[in-house]
Amino acid sequence: MNPAIFISVSVLLGILFGLQEWFSLRHLGYHVDSRIFLESWGFQFFLWGTVSWLLWRLFASQVQRASLVTILTLFLPLSILVSAAEEMIWVLAFPSLPLNHPGLPYWNRLSIYLYEELLNNVVVFWCAFFLFLGLGYYQRFREHERAAAQLEIQLANARIAALRMQLNPHFLFNTMNSISSLMRSDINAADSMLEQLSCLMRITLERGQAQLIPLRDEMEFIELYLAMQAQRYAGRVQQALHFDPELYDALVPAMLLQPIVENAYVHGLSKVEADGRLSIDVRKKGEQVRVSVVNSGQGLKLHEPQSSNGHGVGLANVRSRLKLHYGEHSSLSIEERERKQVEVTILLPLQFQQESSTTVARPGELWSAR
Amino acid sequence: MVRTVIADDEVLARLKLRQLLRDELDVEIVGECATAAETIQVVSSTSPDLLFLDIRMPDMDGFDVVGALSSHPNLVLPQIVFTTAYDQYAVRAFEIHAIDYLLKPFACERLRSAIQRVRDQMAVAGPKGNGIHEDSASHPYTTRLVFKSRGRILFLSVEDIRWIGAEENYVRICTGGESHLLRETIGHIETRLDPKMFLRVHRSAIVNLRYVKEVKSENDGDATVLLTGGEKIAMSRSYRSRVQRLIHT
Numbered sequence: 001m002n003p004a005i006f007i008s009v010s011v012l013l014g015i016l017f018g019l020q021e022w023f024s025l026r027h028l029g030y031h032v033d034s035r036i037f038l039e040s041w042g043f044q045f046f047l048w049g050t051v052s053w054l055l056w057r058l059f060a061s062q063v064q065r066a067s068l069v070t071i072l073t074l075f076l077p078l079s080i081l082v083s084a085a086e087e088m089i090w091v092l093a094f095p096s097l098p099l100n101h102p103g104l105p106y107w108n109r110l111s112i113y114l115y116e117e118l119l120n121n122v123v124v125f126w127c128a129f130f131l132f133l134g135l136g137y138y139q140r141f142r143e144h145e146r147a148a149a150q151l152e153i154q155l156a157n158a159r160i161a162a163l164r165m166q167l168n169p170h171f172l173f174n175t176m177n178s179i180s181s182l183m184r185s186d187i188n189a190a191d192s193m194l195e196q197l198s199c200l201m202r203i204t205l206e207r208g209q210a211q212l213i214p215l216r217d218e219m220e221f222i223e224l225y226l227a228m229q230a231q232r233y234a235g236r237v238q239q240a241l242h243f244d245p246e247l248y249d250a251l252v253p254a255m256l257l258q259p260i261v262e263n264a265y266v267h268g269l270s271k272v273e274a275d276g277r278l279s280i281d282v283r284k285k286g287e288q289v290r291v292s293v294v295n296s297g298q299g300l301k302l303h304e305p306q307s308s309n310g311h312g313v314g315l316a317n318v319r320s321r322l323k324l325h326y327g328e329h330s331s332l333s334i335e336e337r338e339r340k341q342v343e344v345t346i347l348l349p350l351q352f353q354q355e356s357s358t359t360v361a362r363p364g365e366l367w368s369a370r
Numbered sequence: 371m372v373r374t375v376i377a378d379d380e381v382l383a384r385l386k387l388r389q390l391l392r393d394e395l396d397v398e399i400v401g402e403c404a405t406a407a408e409t410i411q412v413v414s415s416t417s418p419d420l421l422f423l424d425i426r427m428p429d430m431d432g433f434d435v436v437g438a439l440s441s442h443p444n445l446v447l448p449q450i451v452f453t454t455a456y457d458q459y460a461v462r463a464f465e466i467h468a469i470d471y472l473l474k475p476f477a478c479e480r481l482r483s484a485i486q487r488v489r490d491q492m493a494v495a496g497p498k499g500n501g502i503h504e505d506s507a508s509h510p511y512t513t514r515l516v517f518k519s520r521g522r523i524l525f526l527s528v529e530d531i532r533w534i535g536a537e538e539n540y541v542r543i544c545t546g547g548e549s550h551l552l553r554e555t556i557g558h559i560e561t562r563l564d565p566k567m568f569l570r571v572h573r574s575a576i577v578n579l580r581y582v583k584e585v586k587s588e589n590d591g592d593a594t595v596l597l598t599g600g601e602k603i604a605m606s607r608s609y610r611s612r613v614q615r616l617i618h619t
Contacts, residue, residue: 188478191475192478192479194475194477195476195477195480198473198475198521199520200521202473203520216540220520220521220551223520224521245538246538248537248551365518365554366515366517366552368464368515368516369516369562
């Protein structure tokens with residue numbers, strides 16, 4: 001801490017004491033010059049400010065870790081020594097004091113003041129001592145709190161990462177199974193699905209550990225995923241996408257849409273023979289992002305328990321990640337609309353990426369032109 | 371005929387190209403190489419029109435091969451299509467005028483579009499040699515864009531762009547069947563495109579004149595541009611005079 005803080009605070013305190021003594025003397029009928037009070041008290045507390053600063057500078061850690069033994073063997077003698085020394089300097093600086101006995105020799109004046117003020121001085125010393133002790137406790141408390149908060153964030157991130165990792169293999173093996181099956185019937189379709197899967201993998205690997213990504217990147221992923229699904233469901237499902245361009249740079253959790261779209265296919269669209277509909281709509285709603293995925297199909301079969309029809313797995317994953325990222329500021333709901341359509345709606349807070357200064361070209365950026 | 375050499379250290383990768391190219395009747399495979407040294411030798415002796423080149427090969431990398439070939443006297447460099455599993459060399463490949471960059475594994479459509487590009491280039495520059503060098507020097511405008519979209523590297527010729535739409539901080543580049551989002555401003559893109567080929571018809575749209583079928587007037591003085599693919603693009607009054615000038619001359 002800055003020595004100016006110690007000194008200015010204590011000098012201010014000294015001046016207040018000085019003024020108080022001067023006022024009380026005036027009240028008793030004495031008329032004396034106020035200057036000597038302000039000077040002597042001010043100087044006395046200037047010395048104390050310096051002493052406390054030195055105590056902080058030199059002994060802060062000992063003060064904060066002080067055991068009874070160090071208090072008795074180090075600080076008790078130190079307090080008496082410092083109090084006496086402070087008094088000696090002060091008496092030297094004001095030869096005109098005490099006012100009622102001017103002109104006394106130094107040692108006489110010193111003994112008067114030591115007798116009067118040594119105990120006070122020791123008390124001042126211990127006040128500073130306990131103040132520093134308290135400050136130390138407070139600082140450590142704050143540090144603990146900060147560390148705990150950080151730990152919580154790390155824990156949440158680890159959970160999110162684990163949840164996200166859960167999605168990749170699931171999705172990967174499903175697609176590989178489709179390719180394996182296509183290989184027997186349509187070699188070109190298998191080939192192109194393999195290419196699309198590689199593209200998806202490339203995008204996923206590039207993202208690395210990023211948990212929140214611009215909507216634009218999530219769009220790219222879901223467009224590829226939908227292209228693959230379109231191939232699998234050859235003409236049976238009509239896809240309609242709308243993403244508000246204003247939100248292209250808004251941050252959303254990575255792999256937000258894929259589990260929901262997969263769900264829409266597995267539990268809805270795969271059950272219809274023709275004319276299936278899937279629509280994804282992402283738009284701004286006040287200070288929130290509203291994501292809506294609607295699919296036609298069988299509607300919600302609410303009488304079935306969640307676990308047996310698997311409706312919950314992908315959605316539960318998204319739900320827990322939303323909660324870990326945004327706490328209560330996000331929501332996910334699933335409901336049946338008219339004509340057996342199911343709508344999943346997600347609301348999450350609108351956030352934008354801090355403008356990054358990286359020079360590395362990202363997907364969707366022009367790398368070069370000629 | 372497109373005389374072609376395939377260079378890849380993996381036999382299955384060569385086999386795949388050989389099989390897929392069987393459907394391209396005008397492509398004749400004149401050599402197959404497994405190492406960089408072999409590639410240099412085969413290309414110098416056969417002087418093909420097209421070289422499929424893997425980047426990571428055991429002895430040297432693909433760029434070293436190109437370096438060695440271009441310093442070779444009396445050899446016209448073939449058109450180069452890189453085939454690789456790595457995307458980080460794309461810009462370098464673009465800079466040495468490669469015609470395309472195929473990320474493995476690629477499907478046959480992607481290969482087909484690369485071959486088509488080679489044919490187009492050969493038609494422009496004559497049967498021998500890649501004419502891109504001369505082209506780019508005399509031209510102040512962009513002829514090709516390289517970017518990554520949906521996990522693929524695209525070396526997109528601007529002729530293939532039908533129209534470009536602005537979407538906030540992005541532009542959507544629309545080609546025949548696809549569209550790609552790029553983080554660019556439409557104003558910036560406009561300055562780099564040849565005004566003889568592209569026209570700004572709206573604050574948020576540029577069209578390729580080659581694909582304009584019709585301009586239809588609306589009642590309020592604005593108009594709609596119809597493209598050959600059926601797309602309708604709004605044209606604002608302020609840009610309209612520019613279009614009419616172009617269309618009537």
